Each structure stands twice: as structure tokens, then as C-alpha cells.
Amino acid sequence: MKDAATFWDKIAPKYAQDPIKDMASYEYTLERTKSYLGSDDRVLELGCGTGSTSLLIAPDVRQIIGTDISPAMVxxxxxxxxxxxxxxxxxxxxxxxQSTEVLETFDAVLGFNLFHLVPDAEDVFAGINKVLPRGGYFISKTPCLGDKSVGFKRFLFKAMIPPMQWLGKAPFVRFLTNKEYEDALIFAGFEIVESGNFPAISRYVVARKT
Incomplete structure (x- = not known):
């Protein structure tokens, strides 16, 4: 399996050109996310990729900082x-x-289509909690590929991804369930404010620091 930065660097040009597969779900969750943000907020987006979502949110906040493991994406x-x-x-x-180990604070932290790709996600959740004030929002959308709601496809994913990783065609992937994901957020010190599947394979969660 390739180093994560190398993998994403290689596919960055194509990634930037690929259209969003489910625009309706993307726009819905984008508007839901904006509804929790204020014009004076300082926001951090983890795994920002080529910056498309950060740039759409930017007009609605004071500042947004996007981070990504891939220099080519950035x-x-x-x-x-x-x-x-x-x-x-x-x-x-x-x-x-690394993004949550800086000596900075944010009013909200975002992470979309990211945490199924992060081996140490639980540690990241704890870090996110530290950079937020009490009542600050952590908003994410994560494919929970191990959940029963995915149906038979979850078995196909588990069969297909390992050989793709061996060939360098896929990154590290975790097979989370919706409950495992939300339980990890609660353990890190968040309460779930809103959650749903948009689309069915991806768990959208708004969590607030308690």
C-alpha cells in the first residue's frame, strides 16, 4: 500500500476534475453545515482536498483554514x-x-469524506475537542462502509479494497459502522446534535463539544 500523501498526490489532478457524484446530497449537507456557522467564526477543515468545500463556505465565515496530507491537493x-x-x-x-496539535482555537471543525481513511481517527477526535470551545461544533460526513445500511456492498468493499491497496490503487480504509463512528465522537467528549445518511453510504454528523 502506498504512502497516503504519495497516493493522493498522484490522483490529485483527476480528483480536481471529477464531478461530485451526488450533487443533491452534497448541496444539502453543505447548507446544513452553513446553518451552524456564523459570520465571525474561524473554521478548520480537515482533509480539504482541492479546497472546493472550503471555498464555498468562506463567504459565510470570518476565516477558514483547510489542511490536507497531499501537497498536490493543497x-x-x-x-x-x-x-x-x-x-x-x-x-x-x-x-x-497534526492539524489539531497546533496552538490555535477554532469555532468549528469540519471533516468530509475523511475519517474512514484515518488510522488514528479516535486520537484526531480528541484533538478536535481540544481546539474547540465548549459548545463548538465538529461537523463531518464519513462513509461508514461496515454498516448494515450499506447492504451487500459492504462485503464487496471488504473483498475488493485489500487487493487494490496491494496494487497501490486504494489508500488505507476503515470499515466503520454508524454506531461505532458516533460512539467514538461521544467518547471524545461530544454530543450528537444531528445525524443522517446523505447519501445512504455516508454518515453526516453534527457534534457539539460538551
């Missing part, structure tokens, strides 16, 4: 921000864990 995000003349964004190369 380069694309910076280029897009400059082209759009969006000045309240900052993009950094960092793992999810």
Missing part, C-alpha cells in the same frame, strides 16, 4: 482561491492529527 486549493480572489482562506499541508 497546491490546487491555493490556486483556486487565488483565481476566485477569496482572501479569507488559508491552505496548509498537514495530516488530520
Amino acid at each position: 497546491d490546487i486549493a491555493i490556486t483556486k482561491a487565488k483565481a476566485a480572489d477569496i482572501t479569507n482562506t488559508e491552505f496548509r499541508v498537514a495530516t488530520a492529527r
Whole structure:
């Protein structure tokens, strides 16, 4: 299996060009996310990829910082921000864990389509809790590929992904269930405010620091 940064660097150009597969679900969760954010908020997006979501949220907040493990992804995000003349964004190369070990605080932390790819996700959740104030929001959408709601596809994923990883065609993947994911957030010191599957394979969760 390839190093994660190398894997994502290689696919970054194609990733940037690929259309969103379920635009209706993306737009719905984007608007739900914006409803929890304020114009004076400082926001951190983990695993920002090429920055598309950060740039859409930027007009609604004071500042958004996007981080990603892939330098190639971050380069694309910076280029897009400059082209759009969006000045309240900052993009950094960092793992999810490194992003929460900085001496900074945020009003909200976001992470979309990320945590099934993070081996130390539970440690990251604890770090997120530390950089948020009491009542701050952690908003995420995570494919829970091990959940029964995925149906028969979960068995196909478990059969297909290991050989793809061996060939360097897939990154590290965790097969979480919806309950395992939400229980991990609760253990890290969050309460679940809102959750749902949008689309069916992905668990959207709004969690608040208690």
C-alpha cells in the first residue's frame, strides 16, 4: 500500500476534475453545515482536498483554514482561491492529527469524506475537542462502509479494497459502522446534535463539544 500523501498526490489532478457524484446530497449537507456557522467564526477543515468545500463556505465565515496530507491537493486549493480572489482562506499541508496539535482555537471543525481513511481517527477526535470551545461544533460526513445500511456492498468493499491497496490503487480504509463512528465522537467528549445518511453510504454528523 502506498504512502497516503504519495497516493493522493498522484490522483490529485483527476480528483480536481471529477464531478461530485451526488450533487443533491452534497448541496444539502453543505447548507446544513452553513446553518451552524456564523459570520465571525474561524473554521478548520480537515482533509480539504482541492479546497472546493472550503471555498464555498468562506463567504459565510470570518476565516477558514483547510489542511490536507497531499501537497498536490493543497497546491490546487491555493490556486483556486487565488483565481476566485477569496482572501479569507488559508491552505496548509498537514495530516488530520497534526492539524489539531497546533496552538490555535477554532469555532468549528469540519471533516468530509475523511475519517474512514484515518488510522488514528479516535486520537484526531480528541484533538478536535481540544481546539474547540465548549459548545463548538465538529461537523463531518464519513462513509461508514461496515454498516448494515450499506447492504451487500459492504462485503464487496471488504473483498475488493485489500487487493487494490496491494496494487497501490486504494489508500488505507476503515470499515466503520454508524454506531461505532458516533460512539467514538461521544467518547471524545461530544454530543450528537444531528445525524443522517446523505447519501445512504455516508454518515453526516453534527457534534457539539460538551
